[in-house]
Amino acid sequence: MEHPIFALRAGDMQVRRYERNGHTLTVLPGATGCATIHDKDLWIYCISQLIEAANRGREIGPTVRFTAFDFLATTHRGTSGRAYERMSEMLRRLKGTVVETSIETAGLRERRGFGLIEGWRVIEKSQDAGRMVAVEVDLPKWLFRSVQAKRVLTLSSAYFRLRKPLDRRIYELARKHCGEQPRWRISLAVLHQKSGSMGELRRFRFDVKALAESGNLPDYLMAIDLQRDMVTFYANGPKGKLAEVKDMLAGRPNASLKAHQKAHSARSRRR
DNA sequence: AGGCCGACATGAGAAAGAAT
DNA sequence: ATTCTTTCTCATGTCGGCCT
Secondary structure: OOOOOOEOOOOOOOOEEEEEOOEEEEEEOEOOEOOEOOOHHHHHHHHHHHHHHHHOOOOOOOEEEEOHHHHHHHOOOOOOHHHHHHHHHHHHHHHHOEEEEEEEEOOEEEEEEEEOOOEEEEEEEOOOOOEEEEEEEEOOHHHHHHHHOOOOOOOOHHHHHOOOHHHHHHHHHHHHHHOOOOEEEEEHHHHHHHHOOOOOHHHHHHHHHHHHHHOOOOOEEEEEEOOOOEEEEEEOOOOOHHHHHHHHHOOOHHHHHHHHHHHHHHHHHHO
């Protein structure tokens, strides 16, 4: 996806419209607002469920079934009653947000519209109102096809640890545009556009500067040239040693989970 | 332009109750 | 006993508005 579909802010009711060489994309929020970058976690979760199932040699279809608890836990969310409610809101926003595209080629214009998910189903136990037993999400066909074709971008598990919506978006962009190349250079104005941030440029500049200085962006280093208003991303070798060591120091999921399991089994052996 | 505040929202984690 | 679910509390995010 070239243009930012997901909003950075909750309850965003703005209609966004992007245009690039005879190619327009319109994002129409549903009644409860536009799907946010956090809602995208549900997408990513469903996709990874499918990929995992496929890797185990199981038959996969566009419908993904899972428990609410598992989703909340694996995306590092809380599991409060409010978190469950928010999950329903997520489904509603994903379903309600409509994306329309229009492509012009050789004098023909084709327009299409689609939701971010086809539909959803939450199965609750009736005698104990409100308990979500299982959730089913129907992914749109085009998304399912790109999963089958393995054309989905893999994200570092550190992605879920990125709290700031803007940081997440910038990481995605770096991942997409810089990828494995040693570096990627872009003007702040264009990055601002690509990010989908609705704030003013000066504020965006301030936020990007903060991100660069914090060094919180996984896999990449950022340098800002304030004179020319350019940002450069340097790939830190996503598979390199340095990244692994940094993961460990930062106590990121994979490293820390293994360490925790080790400690745990040592404890049980002593007992 | 740069920076701060606050409205409205998300997020983490502890502790405890419920289900299996 | 273990796993799931809820409630509570505190910390942090975006961005419009406001001040300097």
